[in-house]
Amino acid sequence: DADVTQTPRNRITKTGKRIMLECSQTKGHDRMYWYRQDPGLGLRLIYYSFDVKDINKGEISDGYSVSRQAQAKFSLSLESAIPNQTALYFCATSKGGGGNQPQHFGDGTRLSIL
Amino acid sequence: KQEVTQIPAALSVPEGENLVLNCSFTDSAIYNLQWFRQDPGKGLTSLLLIQSSQREQTSGRLNASLDKSSGRSTLYIAASQPGDSATYLCAVEFMEYGNKLVFGAGTILRVKS
Numbered sequence: 001d002a003d004v005t006q007t008p009r010n011r012i013t014k015t016g017k018r019i020m021l022e023c024s025q026t027k028g029h030d031r032m033y034w035y036r037q038d039p040g041l042g043l044r045l046i047y048y049s050f051d052v053k054d055i056n057k058g059e060i061s062d063g064y065s066v067s068r069q070a071q072a073k074f075s076l077s078l079e080s081a082i083p084n085q086t087a088l089y090f091c092a093t094s095k096g097g098g099g100n101q102p103q104h105f106g107d108g109t110r111l112s113i114l
Numbered sequence: 115k116q117e118v119t120q121i122p123a124a125l126s127v128p129e130g131e132n133l134v135l136n137c138s139f140t141d142s143a144i145y146n147l148q149w150f151r152q153d154p155g156k157g158l159t160s161l162l163l164i165q166s167s168q169r170e171q172t173s174g175r176l177n178a179s180l181d182k183s184s185g186r187s188t189l190y191i192a193a194s195q196p197g198d199s200a201t202y203l204c205a206v207e208f209m210e211y212g213n214k215l216v217f218g219a220g221t222i223l224r225v226k227s
Binding site: 004031035040043045050090103104 | 118123145146148150155156157158159160163165203205207213214215217218219220
């Protein structure tokens with residue numbers, strides 16, 4: 001089984017719908033992240049959480065919300081999806097306790113908003 | 115605003131060639147620089163992490179260097195193989211930005227057999 005699992009892997013939905021993307025990890029890491037990837041722009045940070053009670057906005061948090069249900073689970077919600085949120089979404093984890101820790105990524109969720 | 119730039123955006127080489135991918139960043143105050151590989155339909159795989167106090171890291175045929183003063187890193191791939199074909203991403207953990215990564219847009223590498 002993958003260490004960082006994202007569900008669903010693919011999703012097509014309509015403008016205005018509420019969507020939840022889920023991420024679970026078996027690595028025992030404290031830190032979890034949500035990114036989106038757009039062609040030619042690399043990955044951009046949406047939200048991050050350094051422990052269960054810590055939630056922080058990233059570079060592009062508008063239109064998104066998150067929930068850290070447990071150390072192993074971090075969900076990303078789009079309250080009212082719009083077409084420019086069509087992108088590839090990645091969840092990542094890393095150890096806590098300071099920097100210089102590599103991040104470990106899930107396989108991504110391809111989201112299309114019609 | 116801290117930024118990471120990767121050149122070239124795409125590269126095509128014959129099998130067996132040695133190659134260099136470039137990454138530049140705007141602020142020398144960093145914790146580390148990381149190189150990732152991304153295969154189509156897959157997530158990112160961490161290749162090498164260079165801490166700010168280090169000059170280079172090696173893993174197999176891969177060697178990454180770091181020059182903080184000039185804001186540059188290179189990823190050297192020796193004796194390239196078709197299996198090396200992927201997108202390579204550079205990411206920097208800037209001190210001012212906290213324990214978060216800023217990514218470049220990536221270099222798409224194709225190794226022809």
